[in-house]
Amino acid sequence: YTNKNTHDIIRSGLNRSPLYTGKIKATGVRYCPSIEDKIVKFADKERHQVFLEPEGLDTIEYYPNGVSTSLPLDIQIKMLHSIEGLEQAEITKPGYGIEHDVVDPLELYPALETKRIRNLYLAGQINGTTGYEEAGAQGLIAGINAALRIKDKPALVLDRSSSYIGVLIDDLTTKGTNEPYRMFTSRVEYRLIIREDNADLRLRKIGHEIGLIKESEFKKVQKKEKEIHNGIAYLRKTSISPTIEVNNRLKQANTATIDKKISLEDLLKRPQIGIISLKKFDRIVFMKDAAKQIEIEVKYAGFIRRQFKEVERFKNLEKIRIPADLDYRPMPGLSREIREKLVMHRPLNLGQASRISGVTPAAISVLMVWLKKSGGK
Ligand SMILES: Cc1cc2nc3c(=O)[nH]c(=O)nc-3n(C[C@H](O)[C@H](O)[C@H](O)COP(=O)(O)OP(=O)(O)OC[C@H]3O[C@@H](n4cnc5c(N)ncnc54)[C@H](O)[C@@H]3O)c2cc1C
Incomplete structure (x- = not known):
């Protein structure tokens, strides 16, 4: 952790920090503030955590995550040495500030082609984002669309209800951004249906259509889709009766007993019952991947339907x-x-x-x- 002494040292160097003297004018990344930013913006905090990340297997260099800085080197050395355990540490590569230009993303079509220059596609932080995934996601879409243009095919635009990529690019190209844009789950209005666990079901078909997903991979998803569909239909039409044995098992599962038939679908909706515990009531076997989807689709059916x-x-x-x-x-x-x-x-x-x-x-x-x-x- 940093300490009071570290913070005093940092404050003493602020008048030479390009971020605070106005030399760097750009808006910084809100979610990865420099240590001087943290000291100024969160002045009430007595310490900040520092993670020492080894730079590799065969090196003695560490990346001190949490103290990124553009302070002058003499301050950086003093600051580092003030942290317990780092009194003897040597700086091999000092921190430095970077400032880069961006193209206003409102200048882009949702295919990531520039409006002013046909056939020019932009992706990554040049479009005002920050982050690895943000850059990678746009690179994928820009690359796909450049290739589709060469093939004279219509552009690929993922909409907001299909994917995080869709939300990211739609936000950028319709709302723009006045600070480095980060993708958050909270930016996604349909996040009940855009889930990590159903990414294949949502996107493989599109990938297959544009030639990025092999036939064999696509077939696997189709099979899974069918299994989910059939599985839910089976649970809907199969019931259990209020026999003594069934009610004993329900008691064992800490859930209410029944006095009339109920479908396995309704049983699965109970919070105490999961897809695996259904096996106590029926001899069903689902493909592992499909089982999880069936459980989610049944348990949250009402919410999911509303979102659709x-x-x-x-x-x-x-x-x-x-x-x-x-x-x-x-x-x-x-x-x-x-x-x-x-x-x-x-x-x-x-x-x-x-x-x-x-x-x-x-x-x-x-x-x-x-x-x-x-x-x-
Ligand atoms: C210190 C630091 C820590 C970060 N930590 C994280 C993190 O933990 N997690 C996270 O998600 N993001 C992090 N980021 C942000 C993330 O690294 C960037 O937003 C992302 O890598 C940007 O990718 P990009 O492909 O858009 O740009 P870049 O990775 O900058 O790629 C642009 C490339 O273009 C090349 N280039 C420039 N001009 C020319 C030219 N004229 N001709 C040919 N090539 C050229 C450059 O050399 C560069 O290789 C961090 C950034 C920094 C600076």
């Missing part, structure tokens, strides 16, 4: 296309501000238009009517 309804409403707006060169000038009832925003963002469907900050539901209605009248759907 929301997705359906969302998709209806996404389906209404807006031509990229639509002339917004003759549209009655649009304020000057909204018109300017629509011209600047050039949304490609009504869903995207509705997420541009400042574009009101009333403006969306105007657009919808206009598009229907002009057959631009």
Whole structure:
């Protein structure tokens, strides 16, 4: 941990920190603050944790995670030596600040192609994000779309209800960002159905369609899908009766006994019953992967169904296309501000238009009517 002495040393160097003297003007990464940032922003904290991460198997170098800094070297040395256990440590590579330019992501189509230069695709922190996954995810989509363009095929755009990638790129290209953008689960409105455990079920079909997923891999997912479907149907149509034996087993499982038949589906909905304990009541066997999905789908059916309804409403707006060169000038009832925003963002469907900050539901209605009248759907 850092300590009071460390913090005093850091404060004594702030007037030479490029972050605080104004030399670095860019907005820093909120979620990976430098140690000087932490000392200033969280002044009430008496210490900050430092993780010593070995740089490799055959090296004596460590990366002190938690004290990233752009303070002058003499301060860095004093700061490090003030930490218990690091009094003798030597700095082999000092910390330094970096500042990089970004392209406003509003300058991009959702396929990550720049609006101004056809066939130029951008991905990664140049688009205003920070993070490995954020960069990797965009790289994948930009690469796919560059390849699809060469093949003269339509672009691949994952929507917000399909994936985290969809939310990331939609946020960037419709809302923009004024600080390094990080992907969080909280940014995803449909996170009950966009789960890690069902990524294959959500995305393999798309991967297969664009030639990235082998036939054999795709077949596996199709098989799993079928197993899930059949499994749920089986649980729905199979019941258990209130026999003494059944009720004894229910008691053993700490769940209420029954006085009339209930389906295995309803039994599985009980919090005390999992897919594995169902075996005590029936001789069912599910494929391991499918079993987990069946359990989730049955237990959370009500919530999942509600979310699918929301997705359906969302998709209806996404389906209404807006031509990229639509002339917004003759549209009655649009304020000057909204018109300017629509011209600047050039949304490609009504869903995207509705997420541009400042574009009101009333403006969306105007657009919808206009598009229907002009057959631009
Ligand atoms: C100290 C530090 C710690 C971080 N820790 C984390 C972390 O723990 N977790 C996390 O998720 N993220 C972390 N990040 C953020 C993350 O590293 C970046 O956001 C991410 O790596 C950006 O990837 P990128 O591919 O967009 O850009 P980069 O990785 O910067 O790739 C751009 C590449 O382009 C090359 N290049 C530049 N100009 C040219 C040119 N003219 N011609 C050819 N090539 C060129 C560069 O050399 C570079 O290789 C950290 C960043 C820093 C600086």
